[in-house]
Amino acid sequence: VRQLVKWDYELRSGIQLREVIDRAIAVAMSIPCGPVYLSLPREVLAADYPSKRFIEQPRISPAFKAGPNSDGVDTLAGAFVAARHPVIVTTSSGRDPSSVSLLNELARRHSIGIVESRSRYVNASRSHPFHLGYDIEPLIDDIDVLCFVDCDVPWIPALGNPRMDAFVAQCGSAPLAERYPMRSHRSDLTIAANAVELFSALDAVLDRHGKPITSERLEWLNRTADSSRRSTAEKIEADRSDGGLISKVYLSNCLSLLAPESTVIFSEYWIDREALAPTEPGSYFDLPAAGGLGWALPAAIGHLRCTTRGPVVAVVGDGAFIFSNPLACFQAMAANDLSILTIVCNNGRWGAVDRATEWMYPRGSATENLSSPLSQLEGAGSFEGVMAACGGVGLRVEDRSELPDALAQAFEIVGSGRPCLLNLICP
Numbered sequence: 001v002r003q004l005v006k007w008d009y010e011l012r013s014g015i016q017l018r019e020v021i022d023r024a025i026a027v028a029m030s031i032p033c034g035p036v037y038l039s040l041p042r043e044v045l046a047a048d049y050p051s052k053r054f055i056e057q058p059r060i061s062p063a064f065k066a067g068p069n070s071d072g073v074d075t076l077a078g079a080f081v082a083a084r085h086p087v088i089v090t091t092s093s094g095r096d097p098s099s100v101s102l103l104n105e106l107a108r109r110h111s112i113g114i115v116e117s118r119s120r121y122v123n124a125s126r127s128h129p130f131h132l133g134y135d136i137e138p139l140i141d142d143i144d145v146l147c148f149v150d151c152d153v154p155w156i157p158a159l160g161n162p163r164m165d166a167f168v169a170q171c172g173s174a175p176l177a178e179r180y181p182m183r184s185h186r187s188d189l190t191i192a193a194n195a196v197e198l199f200s201a202l203d204a205v206l207d208r209h210g211k212p213i214t215s216e217r218l219e220w221l222n223r224t225a226d227s228s229r230r231s232t233a234e235k236i237e238a239d240r241s242d243g244g245l246i247s248k249v250y251l252s253n254c255l256s257l258l259a260p261e262s263t264v265i266f267s268e269y270w271i272d273r274e275a276l277a278p279t280e281p282g283s284y285f286d287l288p289a290a291g292g293l294g295w296a297l298p299a300a301i302g303h304l305r306c307t308t309r310g311p312v313v314a315v316v317g318d319g320a321f322i323f324s325n326p327l328a329c330f331q332a333m334a335a336n337d338l339s340i341l342t343i344v345c346n347n348g349r350w351g352a353v354d355r356a357t358e359w360m361y362p363r364g365s366a367t368e369n370l371s372s373p374l375s376q377l378e379g380a381g382s383f384e385g386v387m388a389a390c391g392g393v394g395l396r397v398e399d400r401s402e403l404p405d406a407l408a409q410a411f412e413i414v415g416s417g418r419p420c421l422l423n424l425i426c427p
């Protein structure tokens with residue numbers, strides 16, 4: 001695991017325990033936050049140590065990066081002032097929920113567009129007048145100032161690149177993603193700072209500029225935001241149907257209409273962000289960069305263990321569900337009295353594997369026969385039966401017309417303190 005973690009250590013003696021745990025937590029929580037790995041040998045754990053050593057407060061405070069350097073922020077602010085079509089693009093700034101209102105205000109007060117690209121959190125409010133959607137590449141040709149904040153993949157070169165004359169800033173807690181072996185996206189200005197500090201500093205410097213915003217810039221922002229909202233509405237409309245299998249768009253739209261306001265969703269890529277459009281900071285979590293299949297359900301359990309906000313929902317594919325070790329998850333729920341709504345989007349296959357094969361070999365035999373031999377998940381059994389066997393309620397939903405009632409029932413069940421699983425039959 002050494003390559004995957006920020007720090008690893010094996011406890012050699014119980015005498016060190018307090019120092020080792022202290023250091024482990026401080027390293028894990030220092031920006032950029034990440035995992036650490038401790039091994040605790042059995043012999044060391046079995047030995048006797050004075051217990052008073054273990055009850056003190058942490059003594060090492062995690063390192064939060066100092067604020068952004070002021071020259072960098074001045075340069076960035078200058079670029080925003082001179083810009084015709086400026087946009088802040090973010091993937092993960094909403095990891096700190098207190099950044100969301102700062103970004104909303106910054107963009108509104110200084111007329112800057114927001115794109116939540118490949119986003120893993122609620123980074124901004126979808127109802128913001130200058131929210132330009134969830135994809136940067138279709139807009140990228142039109143933008144002259146691009147400020148990426150906490151974006152490990154700012155753009156995919158095969159889908160679109162910043163214009164040669166555009167100004168590109170990369171900012172965030174690890175603006176150059178130093179721990180990735182290779183990454184070569186251009187950066188005309190790089191600022192290491194956490195999002196909260198960056199947005200506050202930028203807002204203050206832009207205030208001092210006080211230059212009026214051109215009507216052309218405002219008109220572009222309004223037009224682009226309108227067109228993004230229209231295309232979301234068209235997408236939901238195009239998916240409308242009285243019956244049939246449950247699509248991502250339909251499930252996401254139903255959740256946006258039926259989930260209680262305080263719902264927190266963990267998605268292992270079965271949510272369509274446009275159709276769900278979550279707005280509450282801290283209410284949505286998407287697959288982390290490491291992408292380890294089976295993340296969402298245990299992450300939802302961990303989250304509910306530490307919060308009273310809910311209901312908590314895990315939305316996963318059948319493959320991700322199997323990888324999450326469901327029996328262990330349901331046992332942990334029962335043992336800790338946690339009722340989570342698990343939604344399994346069951347398409348009977350590893351769909352992502354099929355899609356990757358089709359993109360790579362559009363005329364290959366797997367693509368032409370519409371089924372690649374190693375991506376089928378037949379014979380997985382009844383997921384709702386697994387839930388029932390573990391003391392919760394499991395429901396199978398075959399047709400989209402049944403989904404609204406099933407969701408209402410499921411939220412009622414988890415509200416009453418029992419876990420529930422919906423096995424949705426999906427294309």
Ligand SMILES: Cc1ncc(C[n+]2csc(CCOP(=O)(O)OP(=O)(O)O)c2C)c(N)n1
Nearest residue numbers: 291292293317318319320349350351352353
């Ligand atoms: C531990 C691990 N193994 C393999 C993968 C590669 N992988 C990504 S998505 C996927 C298929 C997921 O299937 P499912 O959850 O059923 O969703 P679907 O793709 O069908 O929508 C696989 C195998 C991974 N991300 N993590």
